[in-house]
Amino acid sequence: MKLREMALIEAGQLFGGLWRSGWLLFLLPLLYLLFFGNAYSSNIVKDIPLIIYDQDQTAVSRSLVQAFADSERCRIVAQVVTQADMDQAMAENKDPAGPGNPPQFEQSIKQGRGATVLLQANSANNMFANAGIGAATEIVQSFSAGTAKKLWQGKNQVPAAALTMAAPVKLGIRVLNNPTTSYTNFMLLGLVLNGLQIAILLTAGPLLTREYTKPETRGDTSASELVLRKMLVCWPAAVLSFFLCLGAGIVFFDMTFSGALWPLLLLVGAFSFLLFAISFFFSAIVSDEVAALQVPLLYIMPGLLFSGLSWPSFAMDSVAKTIAAFMPLTYTADAVRDLVLLGYSPQLPENLLVLCSWGIGLTIISIKIFSRRLLKLENTVKDEVIL
Amino acid sequence: MNMWQRMRREFFRIFIADRRRGIFIIGASLAYLILFSLLYGNHVINRVPLLICDEDQSALSHKLVQAFYDSEKFRIRHWDASPEDMEAALREREVYAALYIPQGFSREVKTGRSGSAALLTDGANILVATTVTTAAQEIVGGFSLQSAAAGAEARLGLLPSQARHTAGPVELSVRVLNNPTQSYLYFFVLGLSLAAMQQGVFLAVGAGIQEERSAKAERLYLRSPGTLFAKLFPYWLSALAAFALTIFVAVEIFLLPAKGQLGSLLLLAGSFLLAAVAFSALLAALCPDELTFVRLSIAYTVPAFVLSGYTWPQASMGSGNQLLSALLPLSYLSDDVRQLLIGGYAPALYRDSLILAVIALICCLGLCAVEKRRAAGEEKKQVLV
Numbered sequence: 091m092k093l094r095e096m097a098l099i100e101a102g103q104l105f106g107g108l109w110r111s112g113w114l115l116f117l118l119p120l121l122y123l124l125f126f127g128n129a130y131s132s133n134i135v136k137d138i139p140l141i142i143y144d145q146d147q148t149a150v151s152r153s154l155v156q157a158f159a160d161s162e163r164c165r166i167v168a169q170v171v172t173q174a175d176m177d178q179a180m181a182e183n184k185d186p187a188g189p190g191n192p193p194q195f196e197q198s199i200k201q202g203r204g205a206t207v208l209l210q211a212n213s214a215n216n217m218f219a220n221a222g223i224g225a226a227t228e229i230v231q232s233f234s235a236g237t238a239k240k241l242w243q244g245k246n247q248v249p250a251a252a253l254t255m256a257a258p259v260k261l262g263i264r265v266l267n268n269p270t271t272s273y274t275n276f277m278l279l280g281l282v283l284n285g286l287q288i289a290i291l292l293t294a295g296p297l298l299t300r301e302y303t304k305p306e307t308r309g310d311t312s313a314s315e316l317v318l319r320k321m322l323v324c325w326p327a328a329v330l331s332f333f334l335c336l337g338a339g340i341v342f343f344d345m346t347f348s349g350a351l352w353p354l355l356l357l358v359g360a361f362s363f364l365l366f367a368i369s370f371f372f373s374a375i376v377s378d379e380v381a382a383l384q385v386p387l388l389y390i391m392p393g394l395l396f397s398g399l400s401w402p403s404f405a406m407d408s409v410a411k412t413i414a415a416f417m418p419l420t421y422t423a424d425a426v427r428d429l430v431l432l433g434y435s436p437q438l439p440e441n442l443l444v445l446c447s448w449g450i451g452l453t454i455i456s457i458k459i460f461s462r463r464l465l466k467l468e469n470t471v472k473d474e475v476i477l
Numbered sequence: 478m479n480m481w482q483r484m485r486r487e488f489f490r491i492f493i494a495d496r497r498r499g500i501f502i503i504g505a506s507l508a509y510l511i512l513f514s515l516l517y518g519n520h521v522i523n524r525v526p527l528l529i530c531d532e533d534q535s536a537l538s539h540k541l542v543q544a545f546y547d548s549e550k551f552r553i554r555h556w557d558a559s560p561e562d563m564e565a566a567l568r569e570r571e572v573y574a575a576l577y578i579p580q581g582f583s584r585e586v587k588t589g590r591s592g593s594a595a596l597l598t599d600g601a602n603i604l605v606a607t608t609v610t611t612a613a614q615e616i617v618g619g620f621s622l623q624s625a626a627a628g629a630e631a632r633l634g635l636l637p638s639q640a641r642h643t644a645g646p647v648e649l650s651v652r653v654l655n656n657p658t659q660s661y662l663y664f665f666v667l668g669l670s671l672a673a674m675q676q677g678v679f680l681a682v683g684a685g686i687q688e689e690r691s692a693k694a695e696r697l698y699l700r701s702p703g704t705l706f707a708k709l710f711p712y713w714l715s716a717l718a719a720f721a722l723t724i725f726v727a728v729e730i731f732l733l734p735a736k737g738q739l740g741s742l743l744l745l746a747g748s749f750l751l752a753a754v755a756f757s758a759l760l761a762a763l764c765p766d767e768l769t770f771v772r773l774s775i776a777y778t779v780p781a782f783v784l785s786g787y788t789w790p791q792a793s794m795g796s797g798n799q800l801l802s803a804l805l806p807l808s809y810l811s812d813d814v815r816q817l818l819i820g821g822y823a824p825a826l827y828r829d830s831l832i833l834a835v836i837a838l839i840c841c842l843g844l845c846a847v848e849k850r851r852a853a854g855e856e857k858k859q860v861l862v
Contacts, residue, residue, distance in 0.1 A: 111772075118776055125780050128795040135793050154647075180654070182824050204642030206650050213656040214816050216664045217788060220607060223651055227611075231618060234647035238625070241643050245633055254591035255628050256644065259541070259621035261594055263610055266567060268600035273789070276603045284779060292772045383771045384497065384680065388505075390778060391669060392512050401661070402573075402605050405522045410515050424602075431601050436569045 096311075096319035104293070104323055111296075114289045115324065116331045122285030123335045126278055127343040133272040135221040137165040143176045144169070146195035154207065154233055163225035180210060199237055267431040268346070274339075275346050279430055280399040280423045282335045287365050287393065287419065290328055291386050294320070294369035296379035298460050302467060303378070313461035317453065321366055328362040329355070336430075348433030354426065357438065360445035361422040367452035368418070374460040392417065399423040421445050483707035490688070491681065491711060498681035502715045505677030506723040510670040514731045520660035522608045524552040528566050528575040530559065535583035537624075541594065544620055545576060550612035567599055574598040574609040586624055589632075655820040663733060663819050668787040668811040670723055672778060675807055678716050678750065679757040679774040685712065686761035687770065700849040705841060713747075713754050720746045724818075737817030741826055745813055748833035752806040755840035762847045787811045809833050 104112030140158060144151050158164050170176045198205040209226045213219035238256035243249055268275045297320050311319075333355075339345040373382045395401065396410065397419035403411060414420045421441040428435040435441075478486070492499040527545060531538050545551050554572050555562065563575040577595040585592035594617065598609040625644030629635050635643060656663050685708065724742065728735040757774070764770040783789065784798055785807040791799055802808045809829035816823040823829075 114772070114776075121776075122780065125798065125801070126783060129783060129789060129798045131795050132793045135790060137792060181822055199646045202639050202642050202646075204646055204648065206648045208650050208652060210652045210654055212820070213653045213659050214664070214820050215788075215790065215812070216656070216659050216661065218790060219653060219656070219659060220611075223653070224607070224611060226651070227614065227618075227649060230647060230649040231614075234645055237646045238644060241646060242629075245643070251589055255589055255632070256625060257591060257621055258586045258589070258624040258628060259592050259594065259617055261596055261613060261617040263596045263598070263613070265598055265600035265606055265610070268603065268606070271600050271603045271606050273603065276601070281779070281783070288776060288779070292775060296768065380684075380767050380771055381497075383768070383775060384501075387676070387680075387775060388508055390775065391509065391672065391782070392516075394779070395513065395669070396516055400602070400604055401516060402522065402602055404524065404526065404573075405519055406516065407518055410518065413512070413515065427601050432568070434568065 093319075093322070096315060097322045100319045100323040105327075111293050112324070112327065114293050115286075115327045116289075116334065118289035118292070119282050119285040119331050119335045120338065123278070123282050123339055123343075126281045127274065127339060130273040130278060131343065133270065133274055134163075135217055136162050138163055138218055138222045138225070139167045140164045140222075141176060141179045142166055142169045143171075143173070148196035150196035150199060150237075154230075157229050157233055158226075161225055161229055163221060176210075180212065199241075202241070267428075274343055275431060276427075277400070278339060278343065278345060279336070279426060280394065280397070280419075282332070282339070283361070283419060283423055283426060284390075284394045286328060286332055286335075286362065288390060289331070290324070290362060290365040291369050291389075292383060294324055294366050295373055295382040295386070297324075298370055298373035298456070299376060299379045299382045301460075302463065313464055314457050317370060317457050317460065320370075321363075321453075324366055325359075325362060328366070329359050332358045332362070346431055348430060350429045350433040353435065353438055354429045356442060357422060357425055357429065357435075357445075360442050360449065361418055364418045364445045364449040364452070367449040367456065370456040370460075371452050374456045374463065389417070393419050394423070396420065397423040399427070418445065418448075480703055480707045483704070484711055487685065487708060487711040488715075490685065491715060495684060495688075498684050499715070501677035501680045502712070503677075503719045503722070506670045506674035506719055507726060509673035510666060510723055510727055510731070513666045513669050514662060514727075517660075517662040517666055520658060520662050522604060523549050525550060525574055525605060525609055525612075526554045526572040527551040528555040528558050528563055528572040529553055529578075530563050530575060531557070531578045532560075532580040533578050533582040537583040537586060537592075538578045541578065541617070541620055542576070544616045545613075548612055548616055550608060563597060567597060570599075573602075573605050574613070576613070589628065655816075662731070664815070665788070666731070667727060667733065667815055667818065668782070668785070670727070671811050671814060672782040672785075672807060674716065674719060674723065675753050675781065676774065676778050677719070678712065678753045679760075679777075680771065681715075682709070682712050682754055682757040683761040683764075683770040683774060684767060686758050687764075687767040700845050700852055702841075702845075705845065709754050709758060713750050716750045716754065717743070717747060720750065728818075734819045736819065736821030737823070741817055741823070742814065744830050745810060745817070745823070745826060745833075748830040748837070749806055749810040751837035752809075752833040752840070755837040755844065756806055759840045759844045759847070762844055762851075781805050781807045782811075784808065785811050787815070806833060806836055 104110055142155055142158070144155055159166055168179050170179055195205045207230055209223065211219045211222045235257045239249070239252045242252035242255050247255060265271060298317070301316060336347070340347050368386065372385050376382045376385055392413070396414040396417050398414065399419070403414065406414060421444050425435040425437055425441050490498070491502070529542055529545070531542055546553055551574070555566065558566065560577065563577065566572045567575060575597040577597065579593070582592040582594065596609070596613045598606050600606045622645045626637070626641040629640035629643045630637060633640070653659065727733040760773065761770045764773065784794070784802040784805060786802060791802055794802065809832050813823040813826055813829055817826070
């Protein structure tokens with residue numbers, strides 16, 4: 091049978107109907123894109139609930155409170171008048187942060203004794219606490235510099251000199267590739283890749299196992315031809331699905347794209363090839379279609395989180411690094427983000443080599459196992475007929 | 478067969494006849510707990526590779542570099558790079574941040590004209606970028622304050638303490654409650670483990686429901702409260718035991734804090750597992766076969782976790798996702814369990830437990846309706862035959 095005919099047969103089985111499993115390759119990554127794109131649409135954590143406990147109630151303390159009120163990162167939800175109220179409000183609100191101005195706040199500043207603002211932050215959710223502490227540090231530092239400037243002016247310094255004396259060292263920060271530290275640029279494409287890998291596992295997982303249960307549909311097609319024709323149909327579909335999602339992400343969720351199309355195609359192609367090889371391997375070794383899906387189940391979340399997409403590899407210890415080395419996303423997620431944001435990934439050749447060599451190795455092993463099991467099945471049927 | 482015999486039969490199926498179910502219920506959350514505890518074993522991001530490009534080479538610039546060197550947040554990889562090296566090293570991922578100190582930095586500070594240093598960092602991974610910017614701002618802020626105080630002493634003839642208060646009149650003191658070190662292990666691992674537990678429950682219950690459907694003899698229709706209880710109670714009890722075991726391992730082996738009361742934890746977990754068992758049973762009853770159910774439940778895992786608000790706060794999601802999040806049982810569990818364990822108190826405990834119980838009730842009613850309809854259909858078929 092020609093390659094084209096083989097592919098057409100397989101395409102009919104996978105996409106010849108609305109409820110066929112092949113559509114999962116398109117549907118799942120797209121759904122992930124829509125869900126997570128919408129979830130991260132605000133890009134940064136804003137409106138952190140804030141409780142104010144101002145013991146001083148002076149013009150200076152109120153101007154500090156106003157600085158918090160003016161920040162888009164914070165939302166004042168309550169002003170309390172006692173420490174007990176503050177503690178209760180902190181306990182009742184799920185993720186609050188609360189600055190407190192001490193008594194004689196203004197007096198201490200004016201008399202040159204300095205004053206301290208206390209920020210209490212609930213860090214059960216690090217996302218809230220990090221954003222809250224970052225915003226508060228920025229606000230209080232600016233406030234302190236402004237106040238110091240006035241104090242220096244009070245000591246007969248001209249305004250410009252007073253400001254530089256109050257803040258003699260400045261730090262300019264330049265954030266490359268994702269300057270707004272947008273969550274969409276940081277996570278969305280990685281989650282779409284995870285959606286794609288789940289879709290591949292769900293679609294390709296049962297494909298070989300099904301051949302064991304329905305030998306009559308196989309005819310005289312060899313094991314390698316069967317694997318090849320399944321790969322021929324699924325693989326381009328998976329790659330196409332990724333690029334459709336990328337396009338949708340750029341159009342609907344303002345994802346940054348540097349334009350490095352060919353390296354991206356190579357990388358996503360190699361990644362999906364390895365995923366199909368893994369799925370076929372599990373599919374070849376297990377007993378039924380459900381097991382073919384359940385066996386790689388443990389991989390789904392670790393695959394994403396060990397990949398280095400969020401927790402960087404330099405922060406992992408050797409055991410975690412070893413586990414990460416076995417996850418296909420480790421060689422893909424970070425590199426895809428680099429290609430999309432920066433247009434360049436330093437580890438691209440190395441990653442392609444790893445993905446392709448594993449993919450080829452696993453495909454050969456899968457074909458061997460599949461072929462041996464099919465032969466065994468045929469022999470069993472023959473024996474039954476003879477009997 | 479009475480209720481007790483049915484329950485015994487179900488326990489037998491979970492742990493003996495189809496051991497996969499038992500492994501899913503007991504093993505999924507434990508496996509994730511162990512795996513992710515290994516991943517987040519370092520708790521926070523430290524030792525970010527840093528490049529130094531010091532064109533000033535003065536005593537003051539060396540002091541600033543020393544402050545970065547002393548910080549545990551950075552590990553200096555290159556000491557004497559050129560400006561051209563900076564971007565190349567960032568691009569090649571040799572370093573994740575670069576500090577640039579221009580020529581004349583020291584002179585500017587000493588003559589009271591304000592010296593500027595620049596920090597370049599890669600924002601692609603925002604966890605790294607946040608760590609870098611926060612630590613650098615802290616270091617440079619402290620350094621600037623010291624320099625300003627020295628200037629005040631020299632120019633205004635103030636005493637050291639006065640000079641310090643004149644240079645930095647307002648200080649921010651931060652008190653981080655519940656997770657003072659902002660450990661990722663405490664923040665993240667438990668939620669992942671609970672998401673896996675939910676997945677384990679889904680697969681086990683789904684297998685149980687689908688098994689009934691394909692049973693030739695003793696087909697059990699879950700149309701009355703008694704049969705429903707006998708079928709689902711063993712799953713609920715096994716999952717509750719798995720939850721207790723997971724918490725025990727998390728606290729005793731991985732040293733997660735445990736400030737909450739056991740009763741509160743069990744109340745929340747019990748209600749969640751009721752909802753999860755009923756929800757998965759209904760979903761399995763609606764699916765035509767086990768393969769479809771397994772596909773659906775696997776696809777559900779990641780969105781359920783992300784939309785639960787465990788990492789990205791629900792308040793920052795779009796309204797559509799907020800609504801979706803409100804329909805998922807995990808949204809009422811994971812954050813509360815974390816609050817209970819590391820804070821000792823979850824303000825929404827009773828509200829969320831009640832919502833979970835209501836979800837369980839609705840799903841059970843739905844399941845009964847589906848099973849009644851199916852039983853009626855099959856009886857009709859038999860009559861026709």
